[in-house]
Amino acid sequence: MLRVKPFQSLPKQIRCRVWSLRGVMTPALKPNVPLDKIRNIGIIAHIDAGKTTVTERLLYLTGLTSVVGDVDDGNTVTDFMELERERGITIQSAAVTSFWRDHRINLIDTPGHVDFTLEVERCLRVLDGAVAVLDGSTGVQAQTLTVWRQAKKFKLPCVFFVNKLDKPGANFAMAVDSIEQRLSQRAAATVVPIYDPSNSKKVTGLVDLLAKKYLDLTNHKALWNNIDTQSHEFELLNRGREELFTRISDSDDEFGTKMLEHSGDLADFNQFVMFTALRKATLSKELAPVSCGTALRHTQSVVPILNHVLDLLPSPMERVVELPDAKFVGLVFKIVHDKRRGQLSYMRVYKGQLKSGSTVDNLNRETQETGLKLFTPFSDDFQASPIVTEGNIAVISGLKDTVTGDTLTQGKLTSSSILLTGIELPDPVFFCSVEPPSTASIHAFDRALKELVVEDPSLKTRYDAETGQTIVEGMGELHIEVFKERLLREYGLNVFMGPLQVGYREVIDAPATESAHVEDQFGDQKFKQSCSITLRLEPTEKDTKFTKLEVDLDESATQKYVRADWLKAASEGVKNALLNGPVLGFPVHNVKVSLKNLTASGGKVNPSLIAACANECVTKALKASGAHLIEPVMLVEVTVIDEAAEAGVNSVLQELTRRRGHICNVQQQDTQGHSIIIEARVPLAETSGIAASIRSLSSGLAFLHMQLLEYEHVSPHDQAVIIERYYQGRGKTDF
Known part of the structure; x- marks a missing residue:
């Protein structure tokens, strides 16, 4: 008997050769595709919902690939990094262009893990619509909430695909209900499952309510077929259409009237009127169409999603964007x-x-x-x-x-030209030291860091002058792990990484006003220049970081106008000073800085002198105002299933409480109590090893998801403990 090795077990050289022969059929580009036939779409989901599997089926159906890619086989198109294929997760977004029904689809597959949230956000920023993939056994999950908020932020219309209906415990009705309950989004099924008459939990087929066709899921070679008017599928079609049309009518009185005026089966209802009303409801976000299927077991089950993208999601010309005045x-x-x-x-x-x-x-x-x-x-x-x-x-x-x-x-710009809204960068919550493997590799190490930070703006590096180490900051443990792996695989650098530490922030206790004076000599003539500045620091309640220096000159100020280049230099000095707080050197947030006075020697003072003066002034003000730490708090969601839902919940609750967690909610996902969701607030510093503990307590029947919720104030006692641990980690005892 011939035994075939799994794709990932093959040597790298062979795998690369196999990949090159896979046959990604780059289509002939059609530059003259009309604007109304272009779709810019993102695939978003919680991790392991089957997002990449759905994407691979879409690419196969559009003819871009001749073989269906599989995550387990490591031969997907969009998960192209070796690291992604080994781990079976999406790390970097991937853009692919394909064609369907004379439309051009620019599709981006995004990561599902919370550590790569920025990767999702910067893609959604430039897209016009989204396809949200749900696991049919869990419905909306924690990361679904995150990506949904991002889609709402950019006002993207969305269609849903409930995947994995062949999975034990899958429940289509529950998944649709979770969209309405957890996302506060009205939803309507456009594809409904057919259940086995002898087993109400087994899905044997699908009915497309829009195309009026059905698919036999028991035959993996089956295609979508027309529905016989005397069949059970026809009954499901009419029943499903009645529910769908009713949902559309709730927000469209004109459509409701036409529905009531229609005589006969709803299967014969005017298709143009139906699509027009459903598209209108989708684009206005009054309604979210929901398809379903099993992408892994039957490629044809994702065909309705392709049609939804074209028929229900917007073209670029239907999106309103304020643009600069340029050609x-x-x-x-x-x-x-x-x-x-x-x-x-x-x-x-x-x-x-x-x-x-x-x-x-x-x-x-x-x-x-x-x-x-x-x-x-x-x-x-x-x-x-x-x-x-x-x-x-x-x-x-x-x-x-x-x-x-x-x-x-x-093209020529007017003075009123505006910038497009950029990408908001999240602040890192973890950091650790990183060192090159040898002195000979320092140049390659510096270049690698520079390139990786440019690629991933949520990754930050800085130099710690006190320890002489390079510090890398990231969004989570996986983020840092991937950073280390990429240095090894892409740059050949087996770096040394220090222990992972929590990225606290510092906030000031009280307002403070301070002044500073700086002198220096510049040029061959040793021309002496000086600068004096007065700044006021005030705490703010809003959780923000410093962005600009406010001008609020005193009545006694010697100059009533501040030059733009001087103000820019002063802002840079303030910004740099706020990177190192007085408690433990963490960035200072929630502070307003106002310029009260600024004087300089002559009109040609060096901007660096102003920046240095502002830096010194802020440092003095921080010490005068006093400061304390605030710590990142995570929203921890634990889903306990099957036997553990009844027996393991109490143990999970005790474990979360032991970690300074505050239980926010405990709810049943279904009426049988076979799936229970626990939500808790847990300080990030207390989450080390939490995943392993939860798995052990639930006998492997619990799934954990964490995401940053907010920063909250650290008590004086906890702050003293944190400071002690911090300096002990640096080998200091006199602190």
Whole structure:
């Protein structure tokens, strides 16, 4: 008997060769696709909901691939990193262009893990709609809530796909109800399951209420077929349409009237009227269409999602975006580095078109970039393109000064031109030291850090002058692990990593006003320059970090006007000083800084002198005001299933309480009590090893998810303990 080895067990060289022969069929691009036939869509989900599996089926159905990619086999198109295929998770978003029914679909598969939330957000920023994938056995989960909030932030219409209906415990009605209860989004089924008459929990087929077809899930080669009017499927079609039309009518009186006026079976209802009303409800976010199926077991079950993308989600021309007054406008939302092409920038075109070899203006940096080359992305492969048109996503090489969130333009601008809204960067919650493997690798180490931070803005590095170490900051344990693995695999650097530590913040206790005076000599003539500044620091209740210096000059101020370049330099000095708080050197947040006075020697004072003076002034004010720590608190969600739902809940509750957790909610996911969700607030510092503990207490029948909730004040007693541990970790006893 011939035994075939799993794909991932093959040597890397063979795997790479197999991948190159897989046959990703790059389609012939159609540059003249009308704007109303373009769809920019993201696939979003909680981790392990089957998001990448759904994406692979969509690519296969559109003809982009000749073989269906599988996460377990490690041969997916969108999870192209070796690390992604080994772990079976999405780490980096991947953009792919395909075609369906004469439409161009620019699709982005996003990560599902909370540590890579920024990757999701910067993709949703440039998309026009989303497909949310749910696990049929759990419905809406913790990370679903996060990605849903991100989609709402950018006002994206959304369609849902309830996946894994073949999974034990799958419940389509429960999943739809979870959309309404947990996401506060009215939902309506557009595809309904057919259950086995002898087993009410076994799904044997699907009925597409819009296309009026059914699919036999027991035959993996089956295609969608027309429904016989004398069949059980026809009865389900009419019943399902009645429910769907009623849901549409709740927000569309005109459609409700036409429904009531219709005589005969709803299967014969006017298709154009139905699609028009459902599309209107979807685009206004009054209603979210819900399809279902099992992407892994039957590729055809995701066909309705492809049709939903075209029929129900918006084109670029249906999205309202405030744009700069220029003939071309684009937004860079992602950067990667390619060994052959160098730095590559992903850009969404909002207005006009861009040709290869063009020059663009960067509004954020106030610079020009020339000699650009354009590509159309197909995951990690790029097809050269002479032009990119409005509404599409392209990859650009040759952008040297541009970073994520920058606005690119062409043409004459007016004074009222605006920047496109960029990407909001989250603050890291973990940090650790990182050192190169040898002194000979320092140059390669520095280059690698620079490139990885440019690619992932949620990853930050800094130099600790006290210890002489480089510090890396990230969003979670997995984020830091992936950072280390990428240094090894992509740069050949087996770095030394210190223990993971919690990223606290510091806030001031009281207002303080301080002044500082700085003098220095510049130039060959040793011209003496001086600067005096007075600043006021005030605590704020809103959880924010410093963004700009407020001008609130005293009546006694010697100068009543502050030059723009002086104000910019002072702001930089303030910003740098707030990076190191007086308690343990953590960043200072929730503070308002006002400029009360600024005097300088002559009109040509060096801006660096103003920055240094502002830095010294803030440092003095921080010591005078007093400060204390605030710590990150996680929202911990534990889902306990089957036997553990009854026997293990109390043990889980005790474990969370032992970790300074506050239980927020305990609820049953179904009426039989076979699935119970526990929500708790737990300080991040107390979460070490929590996943292993929960698995042990529940005999492996519990799933845990954590995400940053907020920062809360640390008590004086806990702060003393934190300070002691911090200095002991640095080998200090006199603190």
